[in-house]
Amino acid sequence: MKAMVLKKIGSLAENSHPLELVNLPTPVPGAGEILINVSTCGVCHTEIDEIEGRTPPSQLPIILGHQIVGRVARNGARADRFQIGDRVGVAWINSACGHCHHCQSGAENLCDQFRATGRDARGGYAEFTTVSEDFAHKIPARFTDSQAAPLLCAGAIGYRSLRLSGMADGAVLGLTGFGASAHLVLKLARHNYPKSKVFVFARSQKERDFARELGAHWTGAAEATAPRKIDCIIDTTPAWKPIVEALKNLDRGGRLVINAIRKEEVDKNELLNIDYPVHLWMEKEIKSVANVARRDVREFLKLAAEIPIIPEIQEFALEDANRALLELKNRKIRGAKVLKIED
Numbered sequence: 001m002k003a004m005v006l007k008k009i010g011s012l013a014e015n016s017h018p019l020e021l022v023n024l025p026t027p028v029p030g031a032g033e034i035l036i037n038v039s040t041c042g043v044c045h046t047e048i049d050e051i052e053g054r055t056p057p058s059q060l061p062i063i064l065g066h067q068i069v070g071r072v073a074r075n076g077a078r079a080d081r082f083q084i085g086d087r088v089g090v091a092w093i094n095s096a097c098g099h100c101h102h103c104q105s106g107a108e109n110l111c112d113q114f115r116a117t118g119r120d121a122r123g124g125y126a127e128f129t130t131v132s133e134d135f136a137h138k139i140p141a142r143f144t145d146s147q148a149a150p151l152l153c154a155g156a157i158g159y160r161s162l163r164l165s166g167m168a169d170g171a172v173l174g175l176t177g178f179g180a181s182a183h184l185v186l187k188l189a190r191h192n193y194p195k196s197k198v199f200v201f202a203r204s205q206k207e208r209d210f211a212r213e214l215g216a217h218w219t220g221a222a223e224a225t226a227p228r229k230i231d232c233i234i235d236t237t238p239a240w241k242p243i244v245e246a247l248k249n250l251d252r253g254g255r256l257v258i259n260a261i262r263k264e265e266v267d268k269n270e271l272l273n274i275d276y277p278v279h280l281w282m283e284k285e286i287k288s289v290a291n292v293a294r295r296d297v298r299e300f301l302k303l304a305a306e307i308p309i310i311p312e313i314q315e316f317a318l319e320d321a322n323r324a325l326l327e328l329k330n331r332k333i334r335g336a337k338v339l340k341i342e343d
């Protein structure tokens with residue numbers, strides 16, 4: 001099978017082609033696993049964090065990619081949840097232990113033995129992949145393969161962020177950064193909280209225009225002051241400055257949710273600008289989002305099909321994965337980038 005593999009860690013600025021097209025044997029599904037003929041795989045900012053070593057793969061070489069849509073090609077021993085040909089998706093959560101207190105309480109995303117697709121296990125930048133059948137998800141018929149891919153990470157984690165933000169109908173929601181996840185959160189928030197206003201902070205005019213098209217009530221630059229204080233803010237940027245700016249715009253008792261697996265180091269000293277009475281006092285909260293649980297993926301897929309939430313996508317060939325990643329790094333974003341894998 002064709003696959004784009006990462007062989008070593010390094011910065012994209014120094015090596016703009018970190019992934020190499022190779023031919024590998026098609027994997028064989030183990031007991032309880034399914035073999036998936038991959039059709040599409042979303043491109044996520046987390047892949048850049050893996051490539052640059054902020055959340056390094058536990059083994060190299062590795063096939064990246066954790067927003068996988070494809071069809072079941074073969075069942076391993078004892079795997080019987082799916083029929084051959086069923087359309088399934090695989091998200092960031094590849095496995096968890098199932099018996100620790102986190103797993104038992106439904107927080108399998110916090111499991112000590114959490115393994116991530118495309119980081120600790122083979123991902124979807126390839127023609128085939130395998131996964132435990134318990135960690136595969138049925139894809140609603142409402143979506144094409146390309147539309148479904150970004151729902152599996154950007155959508156599922158956006159859904160989790162919105163849940164953790166404590167939003168209620170009528171509260172003001174702020175989004176800092178407007179990439180794949182934020183644009184889905186905006187669609188979700190407009191539906192779930194019809195009385196709420198949504199404010200979007202984004203660096204480029206293009207992103208701000210896009211947010212307005214999708215129903216944002218106000219948009220501004222990253223360092224803008226919002227027309228009123230905001231109750232819940234979700235940050236999806238890789239930087240620190242937006243955190244400081246968001247805390248400034250956050251209302252008393254408000255909550256800032258950081259939806260990022262890692263932050264880049266470049267502008268870390270911006271944090272020194274935090275002025276306790278302005279940015280933190282009055283019971284402002286900061287909470288991070290870590291991974292996703294299967295529940296997030298399944299609930300969000302169902303909701304997205306009902307509303308419906310159809311992501312804006314931009315397709316690339318598997319061989320062009322490096323270009324897609326570079327565009328993402330350089331924030332050439334309009335909706336979500338998806339690799340379309342030809343048979």
Ligand SMILES: [Zn+2]
Binds near residue numbers: 044045066092153154
């Ligand atoms: Zn992701």
Ligand SMILES: [Zn+2]
Binds near residue numbers: 103108113
């Ligand atoms: Zn566990």
